Amino acid sequence: MALLNLRVNNIWRELHSAEGTPALDAIRGELGLTSTKEGCREGDCGACAVLVGERVGDIVRYRAVPSCLLALGTLRGKHLLTLEGLAGGTEDGLTPVMRAFLDENASQCGFCTPGFIIALTSWLAEPQVPDLAGALRAIDGNLCRCTGYGAIRRAAARLAERFKNLPLEPMARLRALVEARVLPPSVLEFAAESTDQESSVPQKNPKTPSLQGENAAPAAVVGGGTDYYVRNPEPEEGFSPFLTRMLPEFGQIQYVSDRGGRWLEVGAAVTVRDFFASPAVRHEVPGIERSETMFASTLIRNLATVGGNIVNASPVADITSMLLALGAQLVIVPEAEAGNNNAPLRLCPLEQFFLGYKKLNLGSGEVLKAIRIPALADPSLRQFSFEKASKRRNLDIAAVNTAISFRTEGGRFRDVRISLGGVAPVPMLGTAAIEALEGAACDVMDKKSLAGFARDAAQAAESAISPIGDMRGSADYRRRMVHQLILAHFVRLFEASGIAEELFP
Ligand SMILES: Cc1cc2nc3c(=O)[nH]c(=O)nc-3n(C[C@H](O)[C@H](O)[C@H](O)COP(=O)(O)OP(=O)(O)OC[C@H]3O[C@@H](n4cnc5c(N)ncnc54)[C@H](O)[C@@H]3O)c2cc1C
Ligand code: FES
Ligand code: FES
Structure with a gap:
């Protein structure tokens, strides 16, 4: 089995666990980093949150995600930061976020605390002016059963006040956070390493079907995993799914034209968070961003994909409901040719995709590559x-x-x-x-x-x-x-x- 290469806190590591292993198990098991806690294992409590750093174009960004629902393989070539890594960048073992919790008595049994620290660190790393409302949104997926939220709120308010003048330019902000010891120096090292396209870090999942050969049986498909791992919390040993998030072709938002007209095409592996943040989506569907916080929590939105919301086929899937009203069409491709931009496409209006409860117009060996929203000549009329x-x-x-x-x-x-x-x-x-x-x-x-x-x-x-x-x-x-x-x-x-x-x- 190919080894999985990722940066874990301050060093690159090769992991033996399979690509489809929930990252939480590899973090606590193979890596022995036990600050990351297992609470609900269903994405509900936030105790297992970790920071994932990745290069997106010219910048490196860090986002908190629940590791209990995260496929380990999606960390290939990325930077995993746990509390051990954050503390390692400080002299006394306490980052300013941890210090705020200590000073405000915001921790009691401490089981939930690592998740809160990760979520608030992720919030500070976002290039926006930090305020209390933003901090509280960032921890809307973290539960605490014993401290009470008053002290946590005071710690968040303290951080919003202290860091209100952080730079808004993403890389300058990371540098400022490293200087303030909120983030460790390994963040800047990762930024430098990940600009090197020739690095030994593989950028694609070697299990992607395009590299498997034409006769390979279709693999199970995982997008963000926020439905998949809730249904399959203990996948069998060696589980190695097709990870849509490892294919750049599945992660784009772009305008396309064909004989049927002009469309805003949203890759199936675009996360719910990036969908609502996309300037193109906001331009094409004015006001859609108001709906974002009705969907799950920040932690889940950072991981869940638009395509997963559709293929999961829940009768109450929120993004599906929005896309149905927008007249979306699905772009479906053979799994074996998923990474090939010239592969034959099948287009399917979204309302014709659902044939019955959890029965889909999706053949064995087909995957959803993208979703097309009809583009208007003047979207402000929508x-x-x-x-x-x-x-x-x-x-x-x-x-x-x-x-x-x-x-x-x-x-x-x-x-x-x-x-x-x-x-x-x-x-x-x-x-x-x-x-x-x-x-x-x-x-x-x-x-x-x-x-x-x-x-x-x-x-x-x-x-x-x-x-x-x-x-x-x-x-x-x-x-x-x-x-x-x-x-x-x-x-x-x-x-x-x-x-x-x-x-x-
Ligand atoms: C705590 C919590 C709160 C939630 N709250 C909400 C909510 O408020 N609203 C809501 O709508 N949902 C919610 N969900 C459900 C879930 O987060 C969404 O449905 C999400 O969009 C699923 O995306 P995913 O990428 O994580 O899917 P995954 O779990 O990766 O996949 C879901 C299914 O789709 C298949 N699949 C994924 N991508 C593809 C593809 N490209 N081609 C073919 N098959 C594919 C997988 O095989 C799997 O069967 C919540 C889930 C949790 C755990
Ligand atoms: S263990 Fe509760 S969200 Fe992961
Ligand atoms: S401090 Fe005990 S659960 Fe939060």
């Missing part, structure tokens, strides 16, 4: 909204979700698409609700007529569905929530008209 109902505001899977997309042109609703999730075995389009709006006259300042359309669409959607009940909500609850969430789309998109008072006097 109206988009996403809503979901879940028991908790953060870190929860929806009971019901819905997205809407349309243009208002010539005073009429055009190209209306409304998705409904959690009301059938598959994510679906709300055809009846769409028909209630398409082509209708739309005066964006007439709150009475807008409220009428909102009620018509909501009623049409509610009447056309037959959801089942489960632990996330009864059938009746789901019908009512679909109704209310469609009204919420209108309130969000036509706020200036005063429609809220009309709908909810």
Whole structure:
């Protein structure tokens, strides 16, 4: 078996564990770095968070991810930082983030603390002005069962104040953080090493099918692993999946044109975090970034991919719901030719991809390479909204979700698409609700007529569905929530008209 080469804290290491081993097991087992804790092993608690550094174009960036759901193979050629590595860059074994926890008594049994330290260090490394709100978002995937969050909040506030003047240029920021001992010097060493394209560090997963030969059996596919490893927490020894994140061709966001038109193409291995951060995605779908924090936690968004959200085929997958409303098409390729840009493509409208509960229009040996969003000549005309109902505001899977997309042109609703999730075995389009709006006259300042359309669409959607009940909500609850969430789309998109008072006097 090929050895896996990565930088672990301050030295390069060759690991024997298989590519598909959850990184947490190799970190605690083969590497013996036990500051990284195992709590839930389901992505819910953040105790296992580690920092992963990678080169992205001209910069090196560090992000915190849950190592219990991370395929070890995706660390090939990257920099893994654990608490041992952070502490190793200091004289007294305490980085300023650790010191803030100590000074504010933000740790009691200490089991959750490494995860909080990693998540807050990742937040400081992001090129943005640090503030308390940002710090709290960064730790929205970390749970503490004994200290209480007040002390952790005070530690975060202390850090936001101390580091408010960090440079915004990414590499200058890393240098400043190394100088302040928040990050160890190995960060700068890794930045220098990873510019060397001729380095001995392999950039591709040697198990990728393009290198396996044409007759190789298709391997299991793992994107971010945030669904895969929840379902398969203990993969068999030697598990070596096809890792979509190791193929650069699967990680791009770019405009493409074909006979069918112009598209914004999002690689299947683009993470949820990068999807919402992408200037092209924000340009093409104005306002979509408002939906980001409704999806899981920062830790999960740093790892989960857009493609994994679709192929996992959950009826309440959030990105799938958004992409259905946007009229997305899937780009499907043979797994054996995944890394070949001239490989034959199969295009499939997203709504035709789901054939039944977890039954997909995806052949054995096929993989999802990218998702195409139709590009508009003037994207500022696109109206988009996403809503979901879940028991908790953060870190929860929806009971019901819905997205809407349309243009208002010539005073009429055009190209209306409304998705409904959690009301059938598959994510679906709300055809009846769409028909209630398409082509209708739309005066964006007439709150009475807008409220009428909102009620018509909501009623049409509610009447056309037959959801089942489960632990996330009864059938009746789901019908009512679909109704209310469609009204919420209108309130969000036509706020200036005063429609809220009309709908909810
Ligand atoms: C704590 C937690 C919270 C979550 N919260 C949310 C939430 O709020 N909203 C939500 O929608 N989801 C949520 N999820 C589910 C999950 O994070 C998402 O569905 C995510 O987008 C899956 O992406 P992934 O890359 O991690 O998928 P993976 O686990 O890598 O893959 C999922 C499935 O798709 C297959 N697959 C992946 N990529 C490809 C490809 N390119 N071609 C073919 N097959 C492929 C895999 O074989 C696997 O069967 C949550 C998960 C966790 C653990
Ligand atoms: S062990 Fe809980 S998120 Fe990984
Ligand atoms: S300090 Fe004990 S779980 Fe947080």
